Amino acid sequence: MTAGDSSPSSPSSASIPSVPSIPSSAPLTDWSAFQYEIYLNGTTGAVPSLPTDLTALERVAEERLDPGAVGYVAGSAGDGKTARANRDALDRWRIVPRMLRDVERRDLSVELFGTRLPTPVALAPVGVLSIMHEGAEPAAARAAAGRGIPFILSSASSTPMEQVAEAMGPDAVRWFQLYWGRDRDVTESFLDRAAASGYSALVVTLDTRLLAWRPRDLDRAYLPFLHGIGTANYFTDPAFLAGLAKPVAEDLTAAVLRFVSLFNNPGTTWEDLAFLRERWKGPMLLKGIQHPDDARRAANAGMDGVVVSNHGGRQVNGAIGAADALPPVVDAVGDRLTVLFDSGIRTGDDVFKALALGAKAVLLGRPYAYGLGLDGQAGVDHVLRCLLAEFDLTLALAGYRGPAELSRDALTRA
Numbered sequence: 001m002t003a004g005d006s007s008p009s010s011p012s013s014a015s016i017p018s019v020p021s022i023p024s025s026a027p028l029t030d031w032s033a034f035q036y037e038i039y040l041n042g043t044t045g046a047v048p049s050l051p052t053d054l055t056a057l058e059r060v061a062e063e064r065l066d067p068g069a070v071g072y073v074a075g076s077a078g079d080g081k082t083a084r085a086n087r088d089a090l091d092r093w094r095i096v097p098r099m100l101r102d103v104e105r106r107d108l109s110v111e112l113f114g115t116r117l118p119t120p121v122a123l124a125p126v127g128v129l130s131i132m133h134e135g136a137e138p139a140a141a142r143a144a145a146g147r148g149i150p151f152i153l154s155s156a157s158s159t160p161m162e163q164v165a166e167a168m169g170p171d172a173v174r175w176f177q178l179y180w181g182r183d184r185d186v187t188e189s190f191l192d193r194a195a196a197s198g199y200s201a202l203v204v205t206l207d208t209r210l211l212a213w214r215p216r217d218l219d220r221a222y223l224p225f226l227h228g229i230g231t232a233n234y235f236t237d238p239a240f241l242a243g244l245a246k247p248v249a250e251d252l253t254a255a256v257l258r259f260v261s262l263f264n265n266p267g268t269t270w271e272d273l274a275f276l277r278e279r280w281k282g283p284m285l286l287k288g289i290q291h292p293d294d295a296r297r298a299a300n301a302g303m304d305g306v307v308v309s310n311h312g313g314r315q316v317n318g319a320i321g322a323a324d325a326l327p328p329v330v331d332a333v334g335d336r337l338t339v340l341f342d343s344g345i346r347t348g349d350d351v352f353k354a355l356a357l358g359a360k361a362v363l364l365g366r367p368y369a370y371g372l373g374l375d376g377q378a379g380v381d382h383v384l385r386c387l388l389a390e391f392d393l394t395l396a397l398a399g400y401r402g403p404a405e406l407s408r409d410a411l412t413r414a
Ligand code: FNR
Pocket: 072, 073, 074, 086, 124, 125, 126, 127, 154, 155, 156, 177, 205, 287, 309, 310, 311, 312, 313, 314, 342, 343, 344, 345, 363, 364, 365, 366, 367, 369
């Protein structure tokens, strides 16, 4: 059975002329050319220093990087059921390639919140990146900016948001991810700082009001925040510092305890969202949405978008694979909200499938953290180029010229 059975047009009637056309003025980037760059370099004997199959990065990171740091990134909640379910949910969809369509001119661009972006990919908020590489968030953000890709900075970054903004340059697209803690003064201060340093959208993560049971970290008793890593935005914040008796440098333990006490915030409800909506003027998205009713509540609360995500399987073990949550959310709010997707994206065909299921763009998580750990900014750039080259080739070989032409008709169930 194809997904098209549930939509008005059947797969056989899906035709290119019926979908939005590619704007002829669009700046087209040939992402697929990366493969010939690699082959041409190979004529001198050079081969890529990192795998081009991004599913292999975790193994290479485990071989080469600090076990605690890699464990923190690779690990998930519980026994990892939901992290595996994320991959399975994407794998259960299969692409049905179409032949003899003109795919010479392709356009990977998408428009998000009034901004045209060259690709439907953004870097997900990933905290504490300094455990992977000394270049940390600025290195990853520069790599993203270099390819025109939005960078979403975590509240729990190891670099203050102003420094990351400066590293990216004034024109690069950046969004700020909020961990919505107990202290409203700190929250307000974060929003003011983010707006002042050019973060154009706010991503409010809802699935991490408590840290989940994560055996891989527990077995090593590894939690970077307790060492003051991943707390840079807090330790540079006037409202946070106002609650401390002594400067951070004189009493790190007190600062860490204050961070922990305001981070856990399981009492917030939908009603509290109004506080954020009133204070943030730009686009606002809720991250961690998995139920269509929650997506409808997001729309009713005046949000601009949702990120269908289960935090890469790091929070509710036993939860459904994120790609299984995507179609019901798209069906519920796709006409009212911008629906983005993450959790399990590793390959170009994963990007294709998420877009065909109705996501407007995807966020990439762990693969770029491994790229950063293995080769700093260049490693993140490598990961982005591999993902986008593979996506571009998948599009072309399957008979599509860009995200605008994808729909569920392009897929079938395995
Ligand atoms: C995350 N994620 C995350 N999300 C968020 O909103 N704020 C954060 O600070 C973090 N930090 C973080 C650290 C690490 C090490 C990982 C792996 C993930 C979740 C992230 O944004 C995204 O939802 C997942 O990474 C997507 O799943 P994949 O692509 O990693 O499978």
